[in-house]
Amino acid sequence: MDSRNEATGRVEHTVGDNDAVIIVDHGSRRQESNLMLNEFVAMFKARTGYHIVEPAHMELAEPSIRDAFKLCVQEGAKRVIVSPFFLFPGRHWQQDIPSLVADASKEHSGISYVITAPLGLHGLLVDVVNDRINHCLSHVAGDADECTACAGTGKCRIYQP
Amino acid sequence: MDSRNEATGRVEHTVGDNDAVIIVDHGSRRQESNLMLNEFVAMFKARTGYHIVEPAHMELAEPSIRDAFKLCVQEGAKRVIVSPFFLFPGRHWQQDIPSLVADASKEHSGISYVITAPLGLHGLLVDVVNDRINHCLSHVAGDADECTACAGTGKCRIYQP
Numbered sequence: 001m002d003s004r005n006e007a008t009g010r011v012e013h014t015v016g017d018n019d020a021v022i023i024v025d026h027g028s029r030r031q032e033s034n035l036m037l038n039e040f041v042a043m044f045k046a047r048t049g050y051h052i053v054e055p056a057h058m059e060l061a062e063p064s065i066r067d068a069f070k071l072c073v074q075e076g077a078k079r080v081i082v083s084p085f086f087l088f089p090g091r092h093w094q095q096d097i098p099s100l101v102a103d104a105s106k107e108h109s110g111i112s113y114v115i116t117a118p119l120g121l122h123g124l125l126v127d128v129v130n131d132r133i134n135h136c137l138s139h140v141a142g143d144a145d146e147c148t149a150c151a152g153t154g155k156c157r158i159y160q161p
Numbered sequence: 162m163d164s165r166n167e168a169t170g171r172v173e174h175t176v177g178d179n180d181a182v183i184i185v186d187h188g189s190r191r192q193e194s195n196l197m198l199n200e201f202v203a204m205f206k207a208r209t210g211y212h213i214v215e216p217a218h219m220e221l222a223e224p225s226i227r228d229a230f231k232l233c234v235q236e237g238a239k240r241v242i243v244s245p246f247f248l249f250p251g252r253h254w255q256q257d258i259p260s261l262v263a264d265a266s267k268e269h270s271g272i273s274y275v276i277t278a279p280l281g282l283h284g285l286l287v288d289v290v291n292d293r294i295n296h297c298l299s300h301v302a303g304d305a306d307e308c309t310a311c312a313g314t315g316k317c318r319i320y321q322p
Binding site: 047105 | 174175176182184186191197200201205208209240244247251266267270274275276278283284285286288290291295301302305309310316319320322
């Protein structure tokens with residue numbers, strides 16, 4: 001199955017077997033943060049069931065967008081969906097990532113790509129923030145464990161100046 | 162109602178009438194991105210119904226964390242819940258924001274605060290990313306309008322090198 005349906009000639013608008021998804025974050029000097037992208041990609045792959053999902057970092061860490069793009073093609077992708085893991089649009093989403101993806105794609109003729117929107121104004125994101133707040137308040141009240149982000153840091157507490 | 166329940170002496174673990182929420186992003190030189198935080202805060206306030214919710218930028222733009230903290234106290238907050246609008250933990254979440262919040266709180270005796278976790282590894286965030294992808298693919302297939310992030314940019318399209 002190509003992203004263009006052979007019977008109708010239309011571009012498919014769901015993620016198909018010949019599609020790959022690259023989830024790109026900024027990249028950090030802190031390996032802890034880079035590794036979290038891998039965890040997110042694993043969650044994403046498990047929850048969506050998509051065949052080809054790769055992480056990439058825009059800068060500061062490997063794998064690069066170029067590496068991830070190449071890997072997707074090697075895994076059989078005919079179309080690459082680049083999902084910038086950024087909350088709001090900014091220079092990285094406007095310019096840097098499109099430029100890096102365009103460069104990467106030049107090495108693979110016949111492979112089309114799409115770059116998706118930043119995540120910011122999505123109703124479910126309100127629920128994510130609110131859920132973090134409620135979990136944190138439950139923890140400081142003694143009713144819940146620290147979440148994975150705070151575990152072991154001792155940071156999740158009420159500060160009473 | 163204080164965040165400590167008068168009858169039980171326990172710290173409440175939901176957001177109460179005397180709590181304020183500050184949603185802090187990094188801050189951008191692009192005003193477009195800073196204004197999106199205001200939109201997110203409006204969505205958040207509408208969806209949660211919390212009384213006091215203020216935006217703040219860690220750097221590069223106003224309002225600062227100090228300004229937002231002061232505003233929350235003026236609005237009647239006895240406890241301030243600082244929610245860093247960041248996907249993964251990094252230096253900003255580990256050090257910079259805690260330091261800025263600690264400084265801000267020194268100007269307001271008797272006001273406690275909590276700093277919550279980054280958003281990253283949350284199941285609903287997978288759905289946010291997947292929803293963005295599906296909307297984008299629907300748009301390039303001609304079945305949906307551009308989303309608000311892409312509207313007018315002409316960027317949301319299939320690139321066929």
